[in-house]
Amino acid sequence: MxxxxxxxxxxxxxxxxxxxxxxxxxxxxxxxxxxxxxxxxxxxxxxxxxxxxxxxxxxxxxxxxxxxxxxxxxxxxxxxxxxxxxxxxxxxxxxxxxxxxxxxxxxxxxxxxxxxxxxxxxxxxxxxxxxxxxxxxxxxxxxxxxxxxxxxxxxxxxxxxxxxxxxxxxxxxxxxxxxxxxxxxxxxIDCYQPPATDSEQIYAVYETYSKYISKPFDSRLDAMQDNNLTAVPCHLCQKNAHQEIAWFVGPSKSYYCLAKCKEHGYLKGKIRFKKTDDGKIFCIRILKQVSPETALKIREMQKMMREKKQLKHREETIVSHNFH
CATH class of the missing domain: 3.30.420.10 (Ribonuclease H-like superfamily/Ribonuclease H)
Incomplete structure:
Protein backbone atom coordinates (compact mmCIF):
# COMPACT_ATOMS: atom_id res chain seq x y z
CA MET A 1 0.00 0.00 0.00
CA ILE A 189 -11.65 9.77 10.64
CA ASP A 190 -13.08 12.14 8.04
CA CYS A 191 -16.62 13.21 8.91
CA TYR A 192 -17.84 14.80 5.68
CA GLN A 193 -19.91 11.68 5.02
CA PRO A 194 -21.41 10.68 8.40
CA PRO A 195 -22.75 7.21 9.19
CA ALA A 196 -26.17 6.71 7.59
CA THR A 197 -27.52 3.98 9.88
CA ASP A 198 -27.04 2.45 13.32
CA SER A 199 -24.81 -0.26 11.87
CA GLU A 200 -22.50 2.32 10.25
CA GLN A 201 -21.90 4.36 13.42
CA ILE A 202 -18.20 4.55 14.25
CA TYR A 203 -16.50 3.78 17.56
CA ALA A 204 -12.72 4.18 17.65
CA VAL A 205 -10.44 3.69 20.65
CA TYR A 206 -7.13 5.55 20.95
CA GLU A 207 -4.41 5.57 23.60
CA THR A 208 -5.94 8.32 25.76
CA TYR A 209 -9.52 8.64 24.52
CA SER A 210 -12.35 7.16 22.47
CA LYS A 211 -14.36 8.69 19.62
CA TYR A 212 -17.93 7.89 18.60
CA ILE A 213 -19.51 9.27 15.41
CA SER A 214 -23.28 8.99 15.24
CA LYS A 215 -25.84 8.71 12.47
CA PRO A 216 -27.79 11.91 11.60
CA PHE A 217 -30.67 13.16 13.75
CA ASP A 218 -33.40 15.71 13.10
CA SER A 219 -32.46 17.81 16.15
CA ARG A 220 -30.15 18.06 19.15
CA LEU A 221 -33.01 16.94 21.36
CA ASP A 222 -33.46 13.77 19.32
CA ALA A 223 -29.72 13.14 19.46
CA MET A 224 -29.47 13.53 23.23
CA GLN A 225 -32.25 10.98 23.70
CA ASP A 226 -30.16 8.32 21.96
CA ASN A 227 -28.70 5.90 24.51
CA ASN A 228 -25.76 4.94 22.32
CA LEU A 229 -24.67 8.57 22.15
CA THR A 230 -25.10 9.44 25.83
CA ALA A 231 -23.46 6.28 27.19
CA VAL A 232 -20.01 6.73 28.77
CA PRO A 233 -17.91 3.58 28.25
CA CYS A 234 -14.35 3.70 29.58
CA HIS A 235 -11.98 3.46 26.62
CA LEU A 236 -9.58 1.28 28.63
CA CYS A 237 -11.94 -1.42 29.96
CA GLN A 238 -15.13 -0.75 27.94
CA LYS A 239 -17.26 -0.83 31.10
CA ASN A 240 -19.89 1.89 31.45
CA ALA A 241 -18.65 4.58 33.83
CA HIS A 242 -20.93 6.17 36.43
CA GLN A 243 -21.99 9.67 35.41
CA GLU A 244 -21.33 11.98 38.36
CA ILE A 245 -22.47 14.96 36.27
CA ALA A 246 -24.99 14.20 33.54
CA TRP A 247 -24.69 15.75 30.09
CA PHE A 248 -25.14 19.53 30.16
CA VAL A 249 -24.74 22.36 27.66
CA GLY A 250 -21.37 24.11 27.91
CA PRO A 251 -20.27 27.61 26.83
CA SER A 252 -19.62 26.56 23.23
CA LYS A 253 -23.03 24.85 22.79
CA SER A 254 -21.27 21.49 23.04
CA TYR A 255 -22.45 19.04 25.69
CA TYR A 256 -20.21 17.90 28.55
CA CYS A 257 -20.36 15.28 31.28
CA LEU A 258 -18.17 13.92 34.06
CA ALA A 259 -18.07 10.20 34.77
CA LYS A 260 -15.95 7.89 36.88
CA CYS A 261 -14.74 4.42 36.03
CA LYS A 262 -14.18 2.27 39.14
CA GLU A 263 -10.89 1.02 37.74
CA HIS A 264 -9.51 3.94 35.69
CA GLY A 265 -10.82 7.10 37.32
CA TYR A 266 -12.41 10.20 35.83
CA LEU A 267 -13.63 10.55 32.26
CA LYS A 268 -14.54 13.82 30.59
CA GLY A 269 -17.23 13.57 27.94
CA LYS A 270 -17.80 16.06 25.14
CA ILE A 271 -20.38 15.93 22.35
CA ARG A 272 -20.04 18.25 19.34
CA PHE A 273 -22.79 18.71 16.79
CA LYS A 274 -22.16 19.01 13.07
CA LYS A 275 -24.58 19.71 10.23
CA THR A 276 -25.05 17.48 7.23
CA ASP A 277 -25.58 18.93 3.76
CA ASP A 278 -29.31 18.19 4.02
CA GLY A 279 -29.78 20.13 7.26
CA LYS A 280 -29.70 17.28 9.78
CA ILE A 281 -27.14 16.94 12.55
CA PHE A 282 -24.75 14.21 13.59
CA CYS A 283 -22.64 14.01 16.71
CA ILE A 284 -19.03 13.39 17.61
CA ARG A 285 -18.54 12.18 21.17
CA ILE A 286 -15.08 12.21 22.76
CA LEU A 287 -14.50 10.43 26.08
CA LYS A 288 -11.11 11.14 27.62
CA GLN A 289 -9.39 10.10 30.83
CA VAL A 290 -8.72 13.20 32.98
CA SER A 291 -7.15 14.16 36.29
CA PRO A 292 -9.08 15.10 39.46
CA GLU A 293 -8.05 18.72 38.77
CA THR A 294 -9.73 18.64 35.35
CA ALA A 295 -12.76 16.92 36.90
CA LEU A 296 -13.05 19.87 39.29
CA LYS A 297 -13.01 22.29 36.35
CA ILE A 298 -15.93 20.42 34.78
CA ARG A 299 -17.86 20.75 38.04
CA GLU A 300 -17.12 24.47 38.07
CA MET A 301 -18.23 24.77 34.43
CA GLN A 302 -21.53 23.07 35.21
CA LYS A 303 -22.08 25.37 38.19
CA MET A 304 -21.35 28.45 36.06
CA MET A 305 -23.74 27.33 33.31
CA ARG A 306 -26.47 26.55 35.85
CA GLU A 307 -26.09 29.99 37.44
CA LYS A 308 -26.22 31.68 34.01
CA LYS A 309 -29.40 29.78 33.19
CA GLN A 310 -30.99 30.76 36.49
CA LEU A 311 -30.03 34.41 36.00
CA LYS A 312 -31.49 34.42 32.48
CA HIS A 313 -34.71 32.88 33.79
CA ARG A 314 -35.01 35.55 36.50
CA GLU A 315 -34.40 38.33 33.97
CA GLU A 316 -37.03 36.91 31.62
CA THR A 317 -39.49 36.63 34.52
CA ILE A 318 -38.92 40.29 35.48
CA VAL A 319 -39.39 41.45 31.88
CA SER A 320 -42.56 39.40 31.53
CA HIS A 321 -43.91 40.75 34.82
CA ASN A 322 -43.17 44.38 33.84
CA PHE A 323 -44.74 43.87 30.42
CA HIS A 324 -48.00 42.70 31.95
Whole structure:
Protein backbone atom coordinates (compact mmCIF):
# COMPACT_ATOMS: atom_id res chain seq x y z
CA MET A 1 0.00 0.00 0.00
CA UNK A 2 1.23 3.49 -0.89
CA UNK A 3 0.64 6.74 0.98
CA UNK A 4 -0.82 9.71 -0.89
CA UNK A 5 0.21 12.97 0.76
CA UNK A 6 -2.40 15.43 -0.48
CA UNK A 7 -2.58 19.21 -0.41
CA UNK A 8 -5.14 21.54 -1.99
CA UNK A 9 -5.41 25.23 -2.62
CA UNK A 10 -8.84 26.74 -3.09
CA UNK A 11 -10.57 29.98 -3.98
CA UNK A 12 -13.67 31.55 -2.45
CA UNK A 13 -16.14 34.29 -3.21
CA UNK A 14 -14.23 37.58 -3.69
CA UNK A 15 -17.40 39.47 -2.73
CA UNK A 16 -19.31 39.40 0.49
CA UNK A 17 -20.59 36.14 1.95
CA UNK A 18 -24.08 36.68 0.51
CA UNK A 19 -22.60 36.06 -2.96
CA UNK A 20 -21.12 32.75 -1.86
CA UNK A 21 -22.46 29.55 -3.37
CA UNK A 22 -23.75 27.68 -0.28
CA UNK A 23 -23.11 24.31 -1.94
CA UNK A 24 -19.46 25.13 -2.69
CA UNK A 25 -17.94 27.85 -0.48
CA UNK A 26 -14.40 26.75 -1.43
CA UNK A 27 -13.56 25.96 -5.05
CA UNK A 28 -10.40 23.89 -5.53
CA UNK A 29 -7.86 25.51 -7.86
CA UNK A 30 -4.79 23.33 -7.17
CA UNK A 31 -4.33 19.63 -6.46
CA UNK A 32 -0.85 18.60 -5.38
CA UNK A 33 0.29 15.26 -4.03
CA UNK A 34 3.31 13.05 -3.53
CA UNK A 35 3.16 9.26 -3.46
CA UNK A 36 5.21 7.53 -0.76
CA UNK A 37 6.20 3.88 -0.51
CA UNK A 38 6.10 1.84 2.70
CA UNK A 39 9.35 3.49 3.85
CA UNK A 40 8.02 7.01 3.20
CA UNK A 41 10.24 7.51 0.17
CA UNK A 42 8.75 9.74 -2.54
CA UNK A 43 8.18 7.62 -5.63
CA UNK A 44 5.93 9.90 -7.70
CA UNK A 45 4.18 13.27 -7.67
CA UNK A 46 1.04 14.91 -9.06
CA UNK A 47 0.27 18.57 -9.63
CA UNK A 48 -2.28 20.43 -11.68
CA UNK A 49 -3.95 23.82 -11.63
CA UNK A 50 -7.73 23.98 -12.08
CA UNK A 51 -9.73 26.61 -13.91
CA UNK A 52 -12.03 28.43 -11.43
CA UNK A 53 -15.65 28.38 -12.61
CA UNK A 54 -17.79 29.15 -9.57
CA UNK A 55 -15.56 32.04 -8.50
CA UNK A 56 -13.65 33.05 -11.65
CA UNK A 57 -12.21 36.09 -9.86
CA UNK A 58 -9.48 35.16 -7.39
CA UNK A 59 -10.05 36.42 -3.85
CA UNK A 60 -7.43 39.04 -3.00
CA UNK A 61 -6.28 37.15 0.10
CA UNK A 62 -5.80 33.98 -1.94
CA UNK A 63 -3.89 36.05 -4.50
CA UNK A 64 -1.57 37.34 -1.77
CA UNK A 65 -0.94 33.90 -0.28
CA UNK A 66 -0.50 31.80 -3.42
CA UNK A 67 0.99 34.46 -5.74
CA UNK A 68 -1.24 33.44 -8.63
CA UNK A 69 -0.59 34.16 -12.29
CA UNK A 70 -4.21 34.28 -13.41
CA UNK A 71 -3.36 33.30 -17.00
CA UNK A 72 -2.16 29.90 -15.75
CA UNK A 73 -5.61 29.24 -14.30
CA UNK A 74 -7.71 30.71 -17.09
CA UNK A 75 -6.29 28.13 -19.50
CA UNK A 76 -6.28 25.23 -17.03
CA UNK A 77 -8.52 22.17 -17.18
CA UNK A 78 -11.79 21.80 -15.28
CA UNK A 79 -12.14 20.15 -11.87
CA UNK A 80 -13.89 16.99 -13.18
CA UNK A 81 -11.09 16.39 -15.70
CA UNK A 82 -8.31 16.88 -13.15
CA UNK A 83 -10.09 14.87 -10.44
CA UNK A 84 -10.45 11.87 -12.75
CA UNK A 85 -6.74 11.92 -13.57
CA UNK A 86 -5.79 12.43 -9.92
CA UNK A 87 -7.68 9.41 -8.63
CA UNK A 88 -6.38 7.31 -11.50
CA UNK A 89 -2.85 8.36 -10.48
CA UNK A 90 -3.55 7.48 -6.81
CA UNK A 91 -4.40 3.88 -7.65
CA UNK A 92 -6.88 1.60 -5.87
CA UNK A 93 -4.82 0.74 -2.79
CA UNK A 94 -3.60 3.83 -0.95
CA UNK A 95 -3.88 5.70 2.33
CA UNK A 96 -4.29 9.48 2.42
CA UNK A 97 -2.20 11.86 4.52
CA UNK A 98 -2.82 15.60 4.93
CA UNK A 99 -1.63 18.58 6.95
CA UNK A 100 -4.80 19.30 8.95
CA UNK A 101 -8.31 17.87 8.58
CA UNK A 102 -9.81 20.12 5.90
CA UNK A 103 -8.44 18.98 2.53
CA UNK A 104 -10.33 15.70 2.25
CA UNK A 105 -13.57 17.38 3.32
CA UNK A 106 -13.28 20.05 0.63
CA UNK A 107 -12.25 17.51 -1.99
CA UNK A 108 -15.40 15.50 -1.27
CA UNK A 109 -17.53 18.64 -1.32
CA UNK A 110 -16.17 19.57 -4.75
CA UNK A 111 -16.80 16.02 -6.00
CA UNK A 112 -20.39 16.18 -4.77
CA UNK A 113 -20.97 19.58 -6.37
CA UNK A 114 -19.95 18.20 -9.76
CA UNK A 115 -21.95 15.00 -9.14
CA UNK A 116 -18.82 12.87 -9.36
CA UNK A 117 -19.11 9.57 -7.52
CA UNK A 118 -16.73 9.59 -4.57
CA UNK A 119 -13.98 6.96 -4.82
CA UNK A 120 -13.38 7.10 -1.06
CA UNK A 121 -14.28 4.08 1.05
CA UNK A 122 -16.45 4.47 4.16
CA UNK A 123 -15.44 5.19 6.80
CA UNK A 124 -12.63 7.34 5.45
CA UNK A 125 -9.57 6.88 7.65
CA UNK A 126 -6.57 9.10 7.03
CA UNK A 127 -3.46 10.44 8.74
CA UNK A 128 -3.56 14.07 9.87
CA UNK A 129 0.17 14.80 10.04
CA UNK A 130 -0.42 18.18 11.71
CA UNK A 131 -2.17 16.43 14.61
CA UNK A 132 0.44 13.68 14.81
CA UNK A 133 3.28 16.25 14.84
CA UNK A 134 1.66 17.76 17.94
CA UNK A 135 1.28 14.32 19.56
CA UNK A 136 4.93 13.41 18.96
CA UNK A 137 6.67 16.74 19.59
CA UNK A 138 4.31 18.97 21.57
CA UNK A 139 1.24 18.83 23.83
CA UNK A 140 -1.26 16.93 21.61
CA UNK A 141 -3.46 20.06 21.42
CA UNK A 142 -1.40 22.76 19.65
CA UNK A 143 -1.77 22.91 15.88
CA UNK A 144 1.23 24.44 14.10
CA UNK A 145 1.47 25.59 10.52
CA UNK A 146 3.54 23.51 8.12
CA UNK A 147 6.48 25.91 7.97
CA UNK A 148 6.84 25.75 11.76
CA UNK A 149 7.20 21.96 11.59
CA UNK A 150 9.70 22.21 8.72
CA UNK A 151 11.82 24.67 10.72
CA UNK A 152 11.48 22.64 13.93
CA UNK A 153 12.74 19.51 12.19
CA UNK A 154 15.51 21.41 10.34
CA UNK A 155 14.18 20.35 6.95
CA UNK A 156 15.80 22.22 4.07
CA UNK A 157 13.49 24.91 2.68
CA UNK A 158 14.32 24.79 -1.02
CA UNK A 159 10.70 25.22 -2.16
CA UNK A 160 8.16 27.90 -1.41
CA UNK A 161 5.07 27.34 0.72
CA UNK A 162 1.34 27.72 -0.13
CA UNK A 163 1.68 25.73 -3.31
CA UNK A 164 -0.19 22.43 -3.34
CA UNK A 165 2.72 20.31 -4.58
CA UNK A 166 5.34 22.02 -2.41
CA UNK A 167 3.20 21.70 0.72
CA UNK A 168 2.54 18.04 -0.06
CA UNK A 169 6.30 17.53 -0.46
CA UNK A 170 7.06 19.20 2.89
CA UNK A 171 4.33 17.18 4.62
CA UNK A 172 5.94 14.02 3.27
CA UNK A 173 9.30 15.19 4.63
CA UNK A 174 7.76 15.78 8.06
CA UNK A 175 6.37 12.22 8.02
CA UNK A 176 9.91 10.87 7.70
CA UNK A 177 10.75 12.47 11.07
CA UNK A 178 7.80 10.87 12.88
CA UNK A 179 7.79 7.48 14.58
CA UNK A 180 5.87 5.13 12.31
CA UNK A 181 3.92 3.57 15.18
CA UNK A 182 2.77 7.03 16.30
CA UNK A 183 1.45 7.73 12.81
CA UNK A 184 -0.39 4.44 12.44
CA UNK A 185 -2.07 4.40 15.86
CA UNK A 186 -3.23 8.03 15.67
CA UNK A 187 -5.32 7.80 12.51
CA UNK A 188 -8.11 10.31 11.92
CA ILE A 189 -11.65 9.77 10.64
CA ASP A 190 -13.08 12.14 8.04
CA CYS A 191 -16.62 13.21 8.91
CA TYR A 192 -17.84 14.80 5.68
CA GLN A 193 -19.91 11.68 5.02
CA PRO A 194 -21.41 10.68 8.40
CA PRO A 195 -22.75 7.21 9.19
CA ALA A 196 -26.17 6.71 7.59
CA THR A 197 -27.52 3.98 9.88
CA ASP A 198 -27.04 2.45 13.32
CA SER A 199 -24.81 -0.26 11.87
CA GLU A 200 -22.50 2.32 10.25
CA GLN A 201 -21.90 4.36 13.42
CA ILE A 202 -18.20 4.55 14.25
CA TYR A 203 -16.50 3.78 17.56
CA ALA A 204 -12.72 4.18 17.65
CA VAL A 205 -10.44 3.69 20.65
CA TYR A 206 -7.13 5.55 20.95
CA GLU A 207 -4.41 5.57 23.60
CA THR A 208 -5.94 8.32 25.76
CA TYR A 209 -9.52 8.64 24.52
CA SER A 210 -12.35 7.16 22.47
CA LYS A 211 -14.36 8.69 19.62
CA TYR A 212 -17.93 7.89 18.60
CA ILE A 213 -19.51 9.27 15.41
CA SER A 214 -23.28 8.99 15.24
CA LYS A 215 -25.84 8.71 12.47
CA PRO A 216 -27.79 11.91 11.60
CA PHE A 217 -30.67 13.16 13.75
CA ASP A 218 -33.40 15.71 13.10
CA SER A 219 -32.46 17.81 16.15
CA ARG A 220 -30.15 18.06 19.15
CA LEU A 221 -33.01 16.94 21.36
CA ASP A 222 -33.46 13.77 19.32
CA ALA A 223 -29.72 13.14 19.46
CA MET A 224 -29.47 13.53 23.23
CA GLN A 225 -32.25 10.98 23.70
CA ASP A 226 -30.16 8.32 21.96
CA ASN A 227 -28.70 5.90 24.51
CA ASN A 228 -25.76 4.94 22.32
CA LEU A 229 -24.67 8.57 22.15
CA THR A 230 -25.10 9.44 25.83
CA ALA A 231 -23.46 6.28 27.19
CA VAL A 232 -20.01 6.73 28.77
CA PRO A 233 -17.91 3.58 28.25
CA CYS A 234 -14.35 3.70 29.58
CA HIS A 235 -11.98 3.46 26.62
CA LEU A 236 -9.58 1.28 28.63
CA CYS A 237 -11.94 -1.42 29.96
CA GLN A 238 -15.13 -0.75 27.94
CA LYS A 239 -17.26 -0.83 31.10
CA ASN A 240 -19.89 1.89 31.45
CA ALA A 241 -18.65 4.58 33.83
CA HIS A 242 -20.93 6.17 36.43
CA GLN A 243 -21.99 9.67 35.41
CA GLU A 244 -21.33 11.98 38.36
CA ILE A 245 -22.47 14.96 36.27
CA ALA A 246 -24.99 14.20 33.54
CA TRP A 247 -24.69 15.75 30.09
CA PHE A 248 -25.14 19.53 30.16
CA VAL A 249 -24.74 22.36 27.66
CA GLY A 250 -21.37 24.11 27.91
CA PRO A 251 -20.27 27.61 26.83
CA SER A 252 -19.62 26.56 23.23
CA LYS A 253 -23.03 24.85 22.79
CA SER A 254 -21.27 21.49 23.04
CA TYR A 255 -22.45 19.04 25.69
CA TYR A 256 -20.21 17.90 28.55
CA CYS A 257 -20.36 15.28 31.28
CA LEU A 258 -18.17 13.92 34.06
CA ALA A 259 -18.07 10.20 34.77
CA LYS A 260 -15.95 7.89 36.88
CA CYS A 261 -14.74 4.42 36.03
CA LYS A 262 -14.18 2.27 39.14
CA GLU A 263 -10.89 1.02 37.74
CA HIS A 264 -9.51 3.94 35.69
CA GLY A 265 -10.82 7.10 37.32
CA TYR A 266 -12.41 10.20 35.83
CA LEU A 267 -13.63 10.55 32.26
CA LYS A 268 -14.54 13.82 30.59
CA GLY A 269 -17.23 13.57 27.94
CA LYS A 270 -17.80 16.06 25.14
CA ILE A 271 -20.38 15.93 22.35
CA ARG A 272 -20.04 18.25 19.34
CA PHE A 273 -22.79 18.71 16.79
CA LYS A 274 -22.16 19.01 13.07
CA LYS A 275 -24.58 19.71 10.23
CA THR A 276 -25.05 17.48 7.23
CA ASP A 277 -25.58 18.93 3.76
CA ASP A 278 -29.31 18.19 4.02
CA GLY A 279 -29.78 20.13 7.26
CA LYS A 280 -29.70 17.28 9.78
CA ILE A 281 -27.14 16.94 12.55
CA PHE A 282 -24.75 14.21 13.59
CA CYS A 283 -22.64 14.01 16.71
CA ILE A 284 -19.03 13.39 17.61
CA ARG A 285 -18.54 12.18 21.17
CA ILE A 286 -15.08 12.21 22.76
CA LEU A 287 -14.50 10.43 26.08
CA LYS A 288 -11.11 11.14 27.62
CA GLN A 289 -9.39 10.10 30.83
CA VAL A 290 -8.72 13.20 32.98
CA SER A 291 -7.15 14.16 36.29
CA PRO A 292 -9.08 15.10 39.46
CA GLU A 293 -8.05 18.72 38.77
CA THR A 294 -9.73 18.64 35.35
CA ALA A 295 -12.76 16.92 36.90
CA LEU A 296 -13.05 19.87 39.29
CA LYS A 297 -13.01 22.29 36.35
CA ILE A 298 -15.93 20.42 34.78
CA ARG A 299 -17.86 20.75 38.04
CA GLU A 300 -17.12 24.47 38.07
CA MET A 301 -18.23 24.77 34.43
CA GLN A 302 -21.53 23.07 35.21
CA LYS A 303 -22.08 25.37 38.19
CA MET A 304 -21.35 28.45 36.06
CA MET A 305 -23.74 27.33 33.31
CA ARG A 306 -26.47 26.55 35.85
CA GLU A 307 -26.09 29.99 37.44
CA LYS A 308 -26.22 31.68 34.01
CA LYS A 309 -29.40 29.78 33.19
CA GLN A 310 -30.99 30.76 36.49
CA LEU A 311 -30.03 34.41 36.00
CA LYS A 312 -31.49 34.42 32.48
CA HIS A 313 -34.71 32.88 33.79
CA ARG A 314 -35.01 35.55 36.50
CA GLU A 315 -34.40 38.33 33.97
CA GLU A 316 -37.03 36.91 31.62
CA THR A 317 -39.49 36.63 34.52
CA ILE A 318 -38.92 40.29 35.48
CA VAL A 319 -39.39 41.45 31.88
CA SER A 320 -42.56 39.40 31.53
CA HIS A 321 -43.91 40.75 34.82
CA ASN A 322 -43.17 44.38 33.84
CA PHE A 323 -44.74 43.87 30.42
CA HIS A 324 -48.00 42.70 31.95
Missing amino acids: NFIVLDLEWNQSPDKKEHENPHLPFEIIQIGAVKLDQDFNIIDQFFERIRPVIYPEIHYKIQEIIQINYADYKNARSFPEVAEDFFSWCGPDCFFCTWGPCDLTELQRNLKYYQIKSPFRFPLFFYDIQKIFSIVYEDRKTRRNLEFAVDFLLISKDRHFHDALCDAFYTGMVMRHLVREEIFKNYS
